[in-house]
Amino acid sequence: MERYIRQTGLRSFGEEGQVKLASGRVLIVGLGGLGIPVAQYLNAMGVGTLGLVDNDRIALHNLQRQVLYSEEDVGQSKTEVAARKLKAQNGNTQLEIFATYLDQNNALEIIAPFDLIIDATDNFGTRYLINDACVILGKPFVYGAIQGFEGQVAVFNYQGGPTYRCVFPHLPGNHEIPNCNENGILGVLPGIIGTLQALEAVKVLTGTGQVLSGELLIYEGETQTTRKIKLVHRPENQQIQHLQGNYAIPVCDTIPTIDAPDFLKHSETAALQIIDVRNPEEFADFHLKQAKNLPLSGLRDRLAQIRWDEPAYFICQSGVRSRLAVQQIQEIHPEADIYHVAGGMHAIQPLTEIS
Amino acid sequence: MTVLLFGVAKDIVGSPSLSIPTNANGKRIPNTVGELRTFLGKSYPELERLSSLAIAVNNSYANDDETINSYDEIALIPPVSGG
Numbered sequence: 001m002e003r004y005i006r007q008t009g010l011r012s013f014g015e016e017g018q019v020k021l022a023s024g025r026v027l028i029v030g031l032g033g034l035g036i037p038v039a040q041y042l043n044a045m046g047v048g049t050l051g052l053v054d055n056d057r058i059a060l061h062n063l064q065r066q067v068l069y070s071e072e073d074v075g076q077s078k079t080e081v082a083a084r085k086l087k088a089q090n091g092n093t094q095l096e097i098f099a100t101y102l103d104q105n106n107a108l109e110i111i112a113p114f115d116l117i118i119d120a121t122d123n124f125g126t127r128y129l130i131n132d133a134c135v136i137l138g139k140p141f142v143y144g145a146i147q148g149f150e151g152q153v154a155v156f157n158y159q160g161g162p163t164y165r166c167v168f169p170h171l172p173g174n175h176e177i178p179n180c181n182e183n184g185i186l187g188v189l190p191g192i193i194g195t196l197q198a199l200e201a202v203k204v205l206t207g208t209g210q211v212l213s214g215e216l217l218i219y220e221g222e223t224q225t226t227r228k229i230k231l232v233h234r235p236e237n238q239q240i241q242h243l244q245g246n247y248a249i250p251v252c253d254t255i256p257t258i259d260a261p262d263f264l265k266h267s268e269t270a271a272l273q274i275i276d277v278r279n280p281e282e283f284a285d286f287h288l289k290q291a292k293n294l295p296l297s298g299l300r301d302r303l304a305q306i307r308w309d310e311p312a313y314f315i316c317q318s319g320v321r322s323r324l325a326v327q328q329i330q331e332i333h334p335e336a337d338i339y340h341v342a343g344g345m346h347a348i349q350p351l352t353e354i355s
Numbered sequence: 356m357t358v359l360l361f362g363v364a365k366d367i368v369g370s371p372s373l374s375i376p377t378n379a380n381g382k383r384i385p386n387t388v389g390e391l392r393t394f395l396g397k398s399y400p401e402l403e404r405l406s407s408l409a410i411a412v413n414n415s416y417a418n419d420d421e422t423i424n425s426y427d428e429i430a431l432i433p434p435v436s437g438g
Contacts, residue, residue, distance in 0.1 A: 033437075122438035147436070172405065176405055177433060177436060262404060
């Protein structure tokens, strides 16, 4: 195998490592910034079968970090373009294309035939889904995630080691953590983290080196610092028997939201600026003591009545108008510290005393 | 006590690290990881609202009942989702 001589010549890898790669079956979930370097390197190095899962199309703003795609590919399906280019890179690889998003209905079926899963997704819902499905099926997975200049890498559920839930037990709410491309990723960062994921995949498949299991690697690009955190294995996280009915929101939501119970708890400890955007009649009927009434219909003309130097909490009857209010204000005051109260007065009423 | 901040914790605090004075007169100094969570949550309510926030003491994942002292290096590690 002339083609792989540079790696088979490595004593710790050898012909044996190449044979193991060739019989390996790896599923890459997500063909974005992280998935692309994983796919390119595993394909180049001779992994036998690569499964590719994504249902996205290539957008112009993907090109600064998703380096497999070209300007002419914009608008096309990621799996189709990636499969074509990977085929040209290495014709021996068996490519299996899944032009879909991974969800609770297809995850077990798609994952089952593979030896190793790569979590190269861009949202928490799918990350927890991959974790739970891999625990149920007894598959290891290589986790990678990025934000700004930072990245995290780990191999989870490897030979009884810790899982993603041992580090982060609960799926974060939509308003807690920046969840989308809009929050910024330096183009080269997914290249670094994705390549580290590819390295871990090779180690798991061939038994070369020491697999990054039981540890979380944190990479900080601004200072070129890496740090490894020793993890604690919680056996109860290995007991998952079924997928959850819902893994929430793979959809991008940039409207800052606070849940009614959190909002109430917060309002008990601080004098909050609360803006009630319902009609004056609804407001007169009942409202929160601290609330100021600025109906949504005339909100744009009354923005001067809001104190911008402190957070403002927008509330309405059910959470629809307050959401719109925050959306409108974000366009005018993108820096404003504003929240919409999910569920509105409907959610608040049973929990509190109304004036 | 030095607290290193990652991901959204860094954005919330507005700095990559925090120093917690260990001789604040009259103030109660956090003795456990759980007390540190509460202590930080008072200054930064958004930290307290995170569903999952891993805390490492001297590069090891720590449970809330773990004791900490002034020469420990603490890291706040929230989940990160981008890809």
